[in-house]
Amino acid sequence: MLRNYKMTVSYDGTRYNGWQKQKNTETTIQGKLEQILFRLTGKEIPVQGAGRTDAGVHALGQVANFRLDTNLFEDELLSYFNEYLPDDIAVLSLKTASERFHSRLSAVxxxxxxxxxxxxxxxxxxxxxxxxxxxxxxxxxxxxxxxxxxxxxxxxxxxxxxxxxxxxxxxxxxxxxxxxxxxxxxxxxxxxxxxxxxxxxxxxxxxxxxxxxxxxxxxxxxxxxxxxxxxxxxxxxxxxxxxxxxxx
CATH class of the missing domain: 3.30.70.660 (Pseudouridine synthase I, catalytic domain, C-terminal subdomain)
Incomplete structure (x- = not known):
């Protein structure tokens, strides 16, 4: 069953070209997160962020969401992200969210x-x-x-x-x-x-x-x-x- 997942992400933005995935570089936060989901599923799964931080900007509490059909439990999916992400990006929490939750549009x-x-x-x-x-x-x-x-x-x-x-x-x-x-x-x-x-x-x-x-x-x-x-x-x-x- 396709579920909507909400995750909180922390990152040192020093070596990244910002949050948003770009065609001319692989060093973006969104791009790195989507690479992990591709590694897991073999499919392109978009990750939506609450905001597009600039190149070099950091985050302690960025929030993102994505939709995935998986048999993994939440803690297993969290561990999978952190096993394969580089050392300057970490997923702090990952939970199933409501169907209507959107990291950017739902933010107040x-x-x-x-x-x-x-x-x-x-x-x-x-x-x-x-x-x-x-x-x-x-x-x-x-x-x-x-x-x-x-x-x-x-x-x-x-x-x-x-x-x-x-x-x-x-x-x-x-x-x-x-x-x-x-x-x-x-x-x-x-x-x-x-x-x-x-x-x-x-x-x-x-x-x-x-x-x-x-x-x-x-x-x-x-x-x-x-x-x-x-x-x-x-x-x-x-x-x-x-x-x-x-x-x-």
């Missing part, structure tokens, strides 16, 4: 974390998971700027896809900016119902520019109203971003 929210190193020495052990900018930003200025971005807005100015023809209105429930690692790190947490392409990285880059005095926090309102990508700031590097959780 996502949480992302961006890590920024603000210490003096190089972050040797975390260098693949955080951005070390040349200047140290003022966290309070960043928090002030973030307060203008929370809520339901048109985030077209913060969308990396300049040809987006669908709605760019999204609701940001919260942005928190916390000092961690003994004052050597800033952690920016973004929680919302959904995010546009590159949105979190552009938000981070814009907040950083406020933090180093290149912009005033009050400019966020004008940037939102402009609906122009050129009005927002730089896009922060992919390696600092991690998809933490998908909510249903």
């Amino acid at each position: 929210g996502k949480i992302y974390c961006y890590r920024m190193y603000t210490g003096n020495a190089k972050p040797v052990f975390d260098r693949r998971y955080m951005w070390k900018p040349d200047e140290i930003p003022d966290a309070e200025r960043m928090r002030s700027a973030a307060s203008f971005l929370v809520g339901r807005h048109d985030f077209k100015s913060f969308c990396g896809n300049r040809h987006m023809n669908k709605s760019t209105v999204r609701k940001l429930d919260r942005i928190t900016i916390e000092e961690a690692g003994g004052g050597r790190e800033l952690r920016l947490t973004f929680e919302g119902e959904g995010f546009l392409q590159n949105m979190v990285r552009i938000l981070t880059g814009t907040l950083f520019e406020c933090g180093i005095g290149e912009r005033e926090p009050e400019e966020m309102t004008g940037i939102l109203e402009a609906l122009e990508r050129s009005r927002a700031g730089q896009m922060a590097p992919a390696k600092g971003l991690t998809l933490m959780e998908v909510r249903y």
Whole structure:
């Protein structure tokens, strides 16, 4: 009997060209997962992800679903994935889901974390998971700027896809900016119902520019109203971003 399976996936995105399978490369997360299902069944079985993380972006709690007719129990299928997946991808949980469950369409929210190193020495052990900018930003200025971005807005100015023809209105429930690692790190947490392409990285880059005095926090309102990508700031590097959780 064909069943719908829901799985939670964790991965280090350093050496991958993002989540979405592509014709010109085999190094995508979706592609690796589908290779395991092909190994198991000899058939092409699509895996649907909750979101398309960019090249170099990591995940602790990506969610995906696929449909499969198998005699394997859930724990056996989980073990099969983890036996053959590379060491930088792991399936954390795998359960039968309802017929109508869809990892992307059923999601009601996502949480992302961006890590920024603000210490003096190089972050040797975390260098693949955080951005070390040349200047140290003022966290309070960043928090002030973030307060203008929370809520339901048109985030077209913060969308990396300049040809987006669908709605760019999204609701940001919260942005928190916390000092961690003994004052050597800033952690920016973004929680919302959904995010546009590159949105979190552009938000981070814009907040950083406020933090180093290149912009005033009050400019966020004008940037939102402009609906122009050129009005927002730089896009922060992919390696600092991690998809933490998908909510249903």
